Amino acid sequence: MATISGNALVGETLKRIGVDTMFFIMGGPINDALTSAMKKGVRGIDVRHEQAAAMSAHAYARVTNKPGLCLGTSGPGTINLTTGIAHALIDCSPVVAFGGASPIKEFGTGTFQEIDQVAIMKPVTKWAERVYETHRIPEMIDTAFRRSIAGKPGPVYLDLPSDVLYGEVEESSVTWPDLSRTLARSKPQGDPALIEEALKLIEKSSRPVVLSGSGVLWSDGADALRKWVEATGMPIYTTPQGRGVLPEDHPHAFLNARSTAMKEADLFLVVGTRLNYVFGQLKPPRMSGTAKVVRIDIDPAEVGASPRLDVGIVGDAGTVMRQMLATGGKRVDAGRFADWRGHLAAIEESKRFEQEKAMSTDKTPIHPLRLCKEVRDFLDRDAILVVDGQEILNYGRQSIPTYFPRHRINSGTFGTMGVGMPMGVGAKVARPDKQVVVLHGDGSFGLNAMEFDTAARHNIPVIVVISLNGGWTADPRREKPGRDLGYTRFDLFAQSLGCHGEQVEKPEDIRPALERAKNAIKNGKPALVNVVTDFAARAVTVRFTKTAT
Numbered sequence: 001m002a003t004i005s006g007n008a009l010v011g012e013t014l015k016r017i018g019v020d021t022m023f024f025i026m027g028g029p030i031n032d033a034l035t036s037a038m039k040k041g042v043r044g045i046d047v048r049h050e051q052a053a054a055m056s057a058h059a060y061a062r063v064t065n066k067p068g069l070c071l072g073t074s075g076p077g078t079i080n081l082t083t084g085i086a087h088a089l090i091d092c093s094p095v096v097a098f099g100g101a102s103p104i105k106e107f108g109t110g111t112f113q114e115i116d117q118v119a120i121m122k123p124v125t126k127w128a129e130r131v132y133e134t135h136r137i138p139e140m141i142d143t144a145f146r147r148s149i150a151g152k153p154g155p156v157y158l159d160l161p162s163d164v165l166y167g168e169v170e171e172s173s174v175t176w177p178d179l180s181r182t183l184a185r186s187k188p189q190g191d192p193a194l195i196e197e198a199l200k201l202i203e204k205s206s207r208p209v210v211l212s213g214s215g216v217l218w219s220d221g222a223d224a225l226r227k228w229v230e231a232t233g234m235p236i237y238t239t240p241q242g243r244g245v246l247p248e249d250h251p252h253a254f255l256n257a258r259s260t261a262m263k264e265a266d267l268f269l270v271v272g273t274r275l276n277y278v279f280g281q282l283k284p285p286r287m288s289g290t291a292k293v294v295r296i297d298i299d300p301a302e303v304g305a306s307p308r309l310d311v312g313i314v315g316d317a318g319t320v321m322r323q324m325l326a327t328g329g330k331r332v333d334a335g336r337f338a339d340w341r342g343h344l345a346a347i348e349e350s351k352r353f354e355q356e357k358a359m360s361t362d363k364t365p366i367h368p369l370r371l372c373k374e375v376r377d378f379l380d381r382d383a384i385l386v387v388d389g390q391e392i393l394n395y396g397r398q399s400i401p402t403y404f405p406r407h408r409i410n411s412g413t414f415g416t417m418g419v420g421m422p423m424g425v426g427a428k429v430a431r432p433d434k435q436v437v438v439l440h441g442d443g444s445f446g447l448n449a450m451e452f453d454t455a456a457r458h459n460i461p462v463i464v465v466i467s468l469n470g471g472w473t474a475d476p477r478r479e480k481p482g483r484d485l486g487y488t489r490f491d492l493f494a495q496s497l498g499c500h501g502e503q504v505e506k507p508e509d510i511r512p513a514l515e516r517a518k519n520a521i522k523n524g525k526p527a528l529v530n531v532v533t534d535f536a537a538r539a540v541t542v543r544f545t546k547t548a549t
Helices: 006-017 031-039 050-064 082-091 117-124 134-149 192-204 214-218 222-232 255-264 277-282 300-304 317-328 334-359 368-378 391-399 420-430 442-447 451-457 490-496 507-523
Strands: 003-005 021-024 043-046 068-072 095-101 127-130 156-161 168-170 208-212 236-238 267-271 292-297 311-314 384-388 436-441 463-468 500-504 527-532
Touching (some): 003 006, 006 031, 021 050, 021 420, 031 043, 043 420, 050 068, 050 095, 050 420, 082 095, 082 117, 095 134, 127 134, 192 267, 192 311, 192 317, 214 222, 214 317, 222 334, 236 255, 300 311, 334 368, 368 391, 368 436, 384 391, 384 420, 391 436, 420 442, 420 451, 420 463, 442 463, 463 490, 490 527, 507 527
Parallel strands (some): 021 043, 021 068, 095 156, 436 463, 463 527
Antiparallel strands (some): 003 168
């Protein structure tokens, strides 16, 4: 009878699920599994560090709304995935990680690279397991992908020991799940009685605010939420990762009036987001202490743990918003909130003028806000922007808008540095038809700078813009330990890899350099613009903790 190897089962399973891309570094015992998958049509992107593989898979997942796949070799290779996996856990992103492992038959003998990888992965995943029998590989891979997108999305891990991968079994002994349904999501509705309670509270409010996050994007609920905002006239604010759910030049978007809206609201409609430090745990004085709270989330534990709650609806964010529209889209009159919107619009207009003035400065060294202005004006409307760093992350958050869902990626609530370059790679692989720009701090770029080489080798034409302020964070008084990194010529680094790179020191030269980079990537290679910025420029932002850098 015909036999099949575990490696071949991996490739065939991924093909049947519909996986088209994976991020990895080669090595034992996963090489033959990689080869099998590539022969089945899966594109392999070999990176320069395994944490970057997880980060690229994360961006791929965020842009495509399907799980991203990364793989590591046994021992250190798999352990290197954990930073990116932990980032995906805190960001609630569906990343599937496979790790090669020492043979089961040699567990406990001190064999090469033997360590309990499942135990290491359990704290940083929503599910981690090991395959013990070769014929169960399709079943376990199916389970891993299903787990990653079930309920609140998150990363999962599957351990693949070498003797399981290289084992040979009779094909008739393999039970194949219906892999055409692996990526199907359940979208539970909310309780109609609770939706009615929520609508009654909204009808009584005069200063409501929508707070939304990534859950809206994972549920494909952006369109429903936009229609709700337009029908009801409720102002909306999102988490950094949830941006673009509404175009940020929309009449109901008042980004510069965020602080006022949070303090003066009399009702928060919280849709598909955790109530963590991003929204101040809904605690005063940053947030209104008297506002009613309506919460919609697919995770009952999130709703149950709400610090404040008047109505909690458990259900898929997009599905519940469609229910809300069907039931209350005409009941909640947008005219009721016209004065509230007018109040926020006046603040928005006033601050926009001040912001534009600050962003237009001609000072040298270049102020990071001027760099952000030039990037903002250069970006295609539907560009995907990845931002990573300290000062530049905060300046970019404040000043560069996003107009489409899934087109903004940053360091996330875990604050992971070094994500920019690998996430730019993952985003461009996911959407090769879109302009992808990575706005990087120089310190954070250094953590995964060699992923620029990954982009060069695989012809992934991203544009990387570096805010070169000479080190970690702003340091006006030159007193932070280990802050200074020097003014590295990253442009020459890019040139050494056969790519376009140039350095800019005057504000008027930024846009021409960006245009040259845009022209240069037509050859399929990435480009890098190294912009010398003011080391003393400190971004003004909310202090989330007492230990903020």
